[in-house]
Amino acid sequence: MWSEYVQRLSHVNPEFTYDDVSDWNPGDFAALITAGLLYEVERATHVVCDACPEAHRERVRWSSNGTRAFISCPSVGTVDVILERLRRWRASPVQLSTWLAEALALSGAVQPLPDGRLWFLGRGCVAGHTPYFFLAAIEPGQLPSAVAEIRRAYGRVTGVLLLPFSPAEPVETDKLQVADLGLVVSLRAGRITVDSGFIGDQLADAKTGGVRHDAQGKKAPRALAAHRRAIMKAFMTANSLVGMDALARRLGASKSALYGMVRGDKTRYRDDTLNAMLNKIGCPRSKWDRATKPAARA
Numbered sequence: 654m655w656s657e658y659v660q661r662l663s664h665v666n667p668e669f670t671y672d673d674v675s676d677w678n679p680g681d682f683a684a685l686i687t688a689g690l691l692y693e694v695e696r697a698t699h700v701v702c703d704a705c706p707e708a709h710r711e712r713v714r715w716s717s718n719g720t721r722a723f724i725s726c727p728s729v730g731t732v733d734v735i736l737e738r739l740r741r742w743r744a745s746p747v748q749l750s751t752w753l754a755e756a757l758a759l760s761g762a763v764q765p766l767p768d769g770r771l772w773f774l775g776r777g778c779v780a781g782h783t784p785y786f787f788l789a790a791i792e793p794g795q796l797p798s799a800v801a802e803i804r805r806a807y808g809r810v811t812g813v814l815l816l817p818f819s820p821a822e823p824v825e826t827d828k829l830q831v832a833d834l835g836l837v838v839s840l841r842a843g844r845i846t847v848d849s850g851f852i853g854d855q856l857a858d859a860k861t862g863g864v865r866h867d868a869q870g871k872k873a874p875r876a877l878a879a880h881r882r883a884i885m886k887a888f889m890t891a892n893s894l895v896g897m898d899a900l901a902r903r904l905g906a907s908k909s910a911l912y913g914m915v916r917g918d919k920t921r922y923r924d925d926t927l928n929a930m931l932n933k934i935g936c937p938r939s940k941w942d943r944a945t946k947p948a949a950r951a
C-alpha cells in the first residue's frame with residue numbers, strides 16, 4: 654500500500670481510483686486520509702468495464718434523474734456502475750513534505766521550489782551531518798532537471814533528495830544523496846517514520862568519496878550501491894514489503910547488515926549471509942556485483 658502510494662507520487666496527477674484502493678488495508682487507508690496524505694476529489698468520468706474480460710475504459714453516462722450510472726460494453730450491453738467505483742483520491746506531496754520535515758525533526762519551514770513538484774524540507778542532523786533535505790514528486794527522467802533546480806536555488810549544498818523511486822541508472826547528483834521514499838519512509842500506526850540510519854549511511858559514503866573497498870580490494874562506488882538498492886527495492890515492491898524493517902524481517906538479516914551489503918562494507922556482514930540473502934531474493938551474485946553501467950576501466 655505504502656509502496657503504491659509512493660510510486661504514484663511520480664505521476665503529474667497522483668490519483669487513485671476506487672479499484673486501486675479497494676484491496677488496501679482499511680486501517681492504512683484511513684490513516685492516509687487522516688494524515689491528509691490522500692484526499693477525495695471529484696467523481697471519475699470514466700471507468701473500466703468489470704462485466705467482461707476486456708478491461709476497456711468507458712465514459713460514464715447518467716440516468717436523467719442522476720441516480721444511476723452506467724457504461725456500454727460491446728459484449729454485454731449496458732452495464733450499471735456501482736457509484737462507489739467512481740470515487741477517486743489524490744495523493745498530497747505537499748502534506749507529505751510537512752510530515753517528512755516533522756519526522757526528521759528538521760529546522761526551518763518547508764518551502765516549495767519554483768518547479769512546483771520540488772520542496773525544500775529544512776535542515777536536519779543525521780549521523781553527524783547537517784544536510785539540506787528535499788522532496789521531489791517526479792519521475793526518473795526528471796531527476797537531472799530537479800537536481801539543477803536545487804542547485805539554482807540553494808547552490809552546491811550537501812543534501813538528501815527524497816524520491817518516489819530508486820534510479821535504475823546512476824545519475825550525477827554531486828553532493829546530493831538520493832533516497833527512495835519506498836525504502837526509507839514508512840507509515841506506521843498512521844505516522845510517517847523515516848529510517849535515518851539508511852540516509853546516514855549514504856551520507857557517510859558521500860563523505861569518503863562514495864568509495865568503499867571489499868575484501869578483494871575492489872571499489873563499491875555509488876553507482877553499484879544504487880544498483881543494489883534498486884535490486885532490494887524491486888524485491889520489496891514485488892513482495893509488498895514496506896520499509897527496511899519489513900525487508901530485514903523477511904530476509905532474517907539485520908538492517909545494519911543489509912545497509913552494509915549495499916555499500917560493500919564487509920565489517921557489517923559475512924559472505925555466507927550475503928549469499929543467503931541473495932538466494933532469498935532470487936538475485937545471482939554476478940548481478941549483485943555488477944553496476945548497471947560498469948566503469949569503462951576497472
Ligand SMILES: [Zn+2]
Nearest residue numbers: 702704705726
Ligand atoms: Zn465490457
